[in-house]
Amino acid sequence: MISMENLTVRFGGVVALDHIGADFTANVSGLIGPNGAGKTTTMNVISGFLDAHNGHVIVDGADLVKLPPHKRVHWGLRRSFQKEQIANDLTVRENLMAITDHLHGSRADKRADLERAADFAGVTDILGKMGRDLNTFERRLTDVARCVIGHPKMIMFDEPAGGLTPEETERLGDLILGIHDLTGAKVLVIDHDVELIERICAETLVLDFGKRVAFGPTSDVLRDPAVQAAYLGIEVEEEHA
Amino acid sequence: MRSTSNTIWAVFGLALILLLPAFAGGQWVKIFTSTTTFAMAAAGAGFLYTRLGMVSLVQVGLMGVGGWVTLRLNHAFNFPFEINLMVAGAVTMFLGNLIALPALRMRGLYLALITLMFAAGLDIVFTAKQFPNGADGFWGVGTTFAAEMRRPIFAQSDAAYLRYTMLWLVIGFVLIELHRRMAPGRAWALIRKSEAAALASGVNVTLYKTWAFGLSGLLAGLGGGLLAGSLGLLDAATFRASESVMLFALVIVGGARFWYGAVISAVLFRVVPGLLNNWGVDADLSLVIFGAALLHAVMSAPDGLAGQINGAVRALFSGRKSPENKGAKA
Numbered sequence: 316m317i318s319m320e321n322l323t324v325r326f327g328g329v330v331a332l333d334h335i336g337a338d339f340t341a342n343v344s345g346l347i348g349p350n351g352a353g354k355t356t357t358m359n360v361i362s363g364f365l366d367a368h369n370g371h372v373i374v375d376g377a378d379l380v381k382l383p384p385h386k387r388v389h390w391g392l393r394r395s396f397q398k399e400q401i402a403n404d405l406t407v408r409e410n411l412m413a414i415t416d417h418l419h420g421s422r423a424d425k426r427a428d429l430e431r432a433a434d435f436a437g438v439t440d441i442l443g444k445m446g447r448d449l450n451t452f453e454r455r456l457t458d459v460a461r462c463v464i465g466h467p468k469m470i471m472f473d474e475p476a477g478g479l480t481p482e483e484t485e486r487l488g489d490l491i492l493g494i495h496d497l498t499g500a501k502v503l504v505i506d507h508d509v510e511l512i513e514r515i516c517a518e519t520l521v522l523d524f525g526k527r528v529a530f531g532p533t534s535d536v537l538r539d540p541a542v543q544a545a546y547l548g549i550e551v552e553e554e555h556a
Numbered sequence: 557m558r559s560t561s562n563t564i565w566a567v568f569g570l571a572l573i574l575l576l577p578a579f580a581g582g583q584w585v586k587i588f589t590s591t592t593t594f595a596m597a598a599a600g601a602g603f604l605y606t607r608l609g610m611v612s613l614v615q616v617g618l619m620g621v622g623g624w625v626t627l628r629l630n631h632a633f634n635f636p637f638e639i640n641l642m643v644a645g646a647v648t649m650f651l652g653n654l655i656a657l658p659a660l661r662m663r664g665l666y667l668a669l670i671t672l673m674f675a676a677g678l679d680i681v682f683t684a685k686q687f688p689n690g691a692d693g694f695w696g697v698g699t700t701f702a703a704e705m706r707r708p709i710f711a712q713s714d715a716a717y718l719r720y721t722m723l724w725l726v727i728g729f730v731l732i733e734l735h736r737r738m739a740p741g742r743a744w745a746l747i748r749k750s751e752a753a754a755l756a757s758g759v760n761v762t763l764y765k766t767w768a769f770g771l772s773g774l775l776a777g778l779g780g781g782l783l784a785g786s787l788g789l790l791d792a793a794t795f796r797a798s799e800s801v802m803l804f805a806l807v808i809v810g811g812a813r814f815w816y817g818a819v820i821s822a823v824l825f826r827v828v829p830g831l832l833n834n835w836g837v838d839a840d841l842s843l844v845i846f847g848a849a850l851l852h853a854v855m856s857a858p859d860g861l862a863g864q865i866n867g868a869v870r871a872l873f874s875g876r877k878s879p880e881n882k883g884a885k886a
């Protein structure tokens with residue numbers, strides 16, 4: 316279970332997260348909200364890139380907030396970025412090795428793990444390709460491989476479908492749905508694409524202006540009038556703009 | 557393709573190590589030796605810049621520290637040259653670690669300025685205290701002293717010592733290349749992408765930045781120690797802060813992505829002023845030439861002269877022009 320308790324983040328006067336709490340029990344959960352709602356901020360706090368003014372994130376009994384960022388990764392936290400962060404001057408293989416480098420285990424185990432992750436994400440054929448030569452979808456797939464390598468316990472994706480075609484988004488959704496069976500990790504997906512969230516996330520948390528608007532089974536949440544007002548309303552406006 | 561050109565470079569390098577000391581006459585042996593020692597420092601600055609995107613303007617200052625420690629130990633104890641050199645390398649590696657501390661918080665221009673301040677501080681100390689020449693006391697400087705500088709048993713002559721120095725440079729390049737291929741190299745590539753990318757992959761950013769500056773410092777210190785072994789006496793003017801800035805500029809001109817870029821940088825740094833002198837031209841003219849070369853590098857040749865040479869060699873062997881040097885690495 317992933318428990319957020321009372322998470323609060325302020326940037327100067329702006330309250331980016333206002334006492335957010337939620338207990339995610341599903342294998343794949345969603346986090347949605349309009350632009351600036353605090354989704355990425357939530358992820359940054361969980362990663363340790365930002366210090367929360369208050370609150371805890373407890374996963375399988377471990378309080379992540381107490382660990383420095385790199386130790387959270389060693390513990391089993393993985394994440395992708397809204398703007399992917401694949402190192403350009405490393406190959407896909409090296410980008411993956413960069414994670415197992417810092418984990419315990421024999422060379423042979425790490426290699427087997429890497430091959431398994433690459434196979435799962437479908438990047439086996441491009442393991443030798445340089446980061447700078449990857450296209451958008453290959454980058455996203457590499458990110459998936461990065462996230463499932465090294466026995467993760469919790470994985471977060473920040474807008475993984477951004478810039479992908481509908482077919483690619485579908486394939487990515489299938490991959491994310493397969494992660495729990497492969498690794499046993501809990502997955503948290505942030506996205507604007509409500510259809511994707513609806514398809515792959517059993518539970519969803521909705522944020523707006525740093526406040527919790529709704530939380531629960533995804534279908535219930537999406538039918539909630541408060542959510543439709545906050546989130547879908549803005550989506551419609553954006554489309555007209 | 558890459559392995560062909562690597563083999564060619566290796567053969568070329570070996571030939572150079574064997575032939576240069578044998579055929580270079582008189583003063584040139586010393587100039588080539590000092591060029592080699594500066595190439596070590598340049599390699600350190602170059603790898604910091606290309607692998608981590610960090611600017612170090614203190615390399616020549618650290619060479620001075622390496623030289624100081626080597627001289628000091630040489631005159632105070634009877635250790636073999638190698639021991640003195642290793643201690644010098646260890647000291648500058650530690651100083652590199654220290655300089656990395658501000659690097660943990662700052663980047664870009666601010667970090668460059670911090671390293672420049674270190675260089676200026678060293679400059680002041682060197683000018684005030686000068687370099688040990690065998691006199692008594694901690695600073696070991698006397699007016700009429702010129703104590704003997706011991707060299708390795710198998711590198712007594714100037715020509716043999718040049719070979720010995722070149723061997724160290726090769727060791728330095730191998731050290732950098734090994735790092736690049738292993739965990740630190742991958743961690744550095746991620747840090748260069750962004751600290752967030754590194755942290756998200758479990759990289760201890762503090763550790764690896766400190767490590768990088770340490771390695772760069774080690775190379776500078778070894779270079780300085782080797783220079784001390786060549787000359788026997790060192791002068792504060794060699795290690796001015798402005799020399800560190802100049803060396804860094806030439807690292808950009810030479811091209812820091814490729815190992816031979818460091819050699820080009822050092823040749824420009826050491827040999828060009830000497831040549832101009834030989835031809836009766838004011839050596840300060842080299843400043844103008846280097847300035848123009850730097851502008852050229854910054855504006856149109858991001859991988860420096862080495863990148864252009866690499867491109868030409870690749871074009872030669874693949875039979876077509878390759879405008880970019882994809883996949884080629886230092």
Ligand SMILES: Nc1ncnc2c1ncn2[C@@H]1O[C@H](COP(=O)(O)OP(=O)(O)O)[C@@H](O)[C@H]1O
Pocket residue numbers: 326329331348349350351352353354355356357
């Ligand atoms: N580093 C920062 N400094 C100041 N304000 C920030 C910072 N990061 C995010 N914010 C602000 O916090 C709010 C939430 O941002 P964010 O979490 O990125 O939203 P999103 O839900 O679109 O991912 C926004 O108002 C944003 O401007």
Ligand SMILES: [Mg+2]
Pocket residue numbers: 354355356397
């Ligand atoms: Mg966001």
